[in-house]
Amino acid sequence: MGEPAGIGGEITLAAWHRRAQENLPPFLILDDPDRLRKLASTLELDVAVEEISAPEFANDVFPRALPVIPLKLPHVVSLGAPDPANADTVIIAIRMATEFALAGRAAGVVTNPIHKETLLRAGFEHPGHTEYLSTLTGGSAVMMLASPLLRVVPVTVHRALREVPDLLTVDLIASHGRTVAEALVIDFGINAPRLAVAALNPHAGEGGTFGNEDDEIIAPAVRALAGEGINATGPHPADSLFRAGARENYDAVLCMYHDQALIPLKALDFDRGVNVTLGLPIVRTSPDHGTALDLAGTGKANPTGLVSALTMAATIARNRATHRNQSE
Incomplete structure (x- = not known):
């Protein structure tokens, strides 16, 4: 679902409309079907919406209609104006999808953008x-932003820039690197991955x-990773x-803070950026953009993300299955 007042609904409709052109896998959405219809x-999109009672029915429905597990919103949605009264339903959608x-x-x-x-x-x-999914699954979540041109991972994420030097530790950086x-x-099928670590x-x-952080914290973390057999440099x-020339030498970059990671990714490949x-x-991805409240309902939102x-x-799901089969 994502934020119902944002562009999540319309990019989902548009993505289904392009399913054959993009060779998309079957997918379903947890949302209010009447809202989507x-x-x-409104957008003059020729998209049929069909309610299903369980994910298992999505494959059969997907070729002819967008499969929707219905979640009724308590308040009428006003596009561009998020309503806290609908927040519980947004959260329920995330939890249900995770449980499935x-x-x-x-x-x-695959999560549509939320209005935090x-x-x-x-x-x-x-x-x-990311943090909510970590709680729901018991995992230790690490954010990656990926596109065909670049993969970046911020070690610190939603923190004030002035806090970053004090948050960085050898263990934190090494843990992210592992x-x-x-x-x-496992997820990307790269047999001998190369990891660059940003200063x-x-x-x-x-x-x-x-500053001493690069010599006293980051370099020891890189050495620790290399000592474990990980091809890490920096x-x-x-x-x-x-x-472009530098990007040929690594498969992902470990960055120290949010904007150090996201600025190059968005500058190079904004439309195709994916939050992994x-x-x-579980497998979780999301388009690497926000709710775009100003575009909601205009038909101008780009579904490429x-x-x-x-x-x-x-x-990623296929790669994980292949890895499991090879390990058995």
Whole structure:
């Protein structure tokens, strides 16, 4: 579902409309079917909406209609204006989807963008999807942003920039590196993954001239990873790490903070960026954009991010199944 006042509904309708063109895997949505029908009519999208009672019916329905497990919203949705009264239903949708995936009734979970401020006002106790899914699944979530051009992983995520140096530890960086290296093998099918680790400070601190974190925290973490057989290098100065020539030398970058990771990804490949949650027992992806309240209901929202998230979720699910079969 995502935030019902945002673009989640219309990009889902548009993605289903492009299912053959994009060779999309069958998917379903947990949402209010009447809302989706009205939205399809408003946007003049030729999309049939069909209610189903369980995920198992989605494959049969998908070729002819968008399968919807119905969740009624208590308040009428006003596009562009999030309503805290609908927040509980948004949260229920996330929980139900997660339960389906944990039970093996769905191959994975693809989440539409939520409006964090509205959920927090309604009593939601988590900064976002990633943290909530970690609680629901008992996993240790690590955020990756991925596109065909770049994969990045922020070690610290939704924290003030001034807090970042104090949050970084050798163990935290090394733990993230292990999770990423394992995911590159299992989720992305890369047999010998290469991990680049970004520096925190300009010029990687230049011997302590611009801070000691790179020498005292990041470099020891890289050595620890290398000592475990992980092909990790760094700390690399971030200002030259994301150019085309440099990107040929690694499969993912471990970044020290949110914007260090997201700015290059969004600058290089905004429309195809996908948020992938590593470290969970389920597959979870999401388009790497927000609710776009200003575009809701205009028909201008681009479904490419959701299409990419659906495609990547299916790929990861297949790769995990292949890895399990090879390990048995």
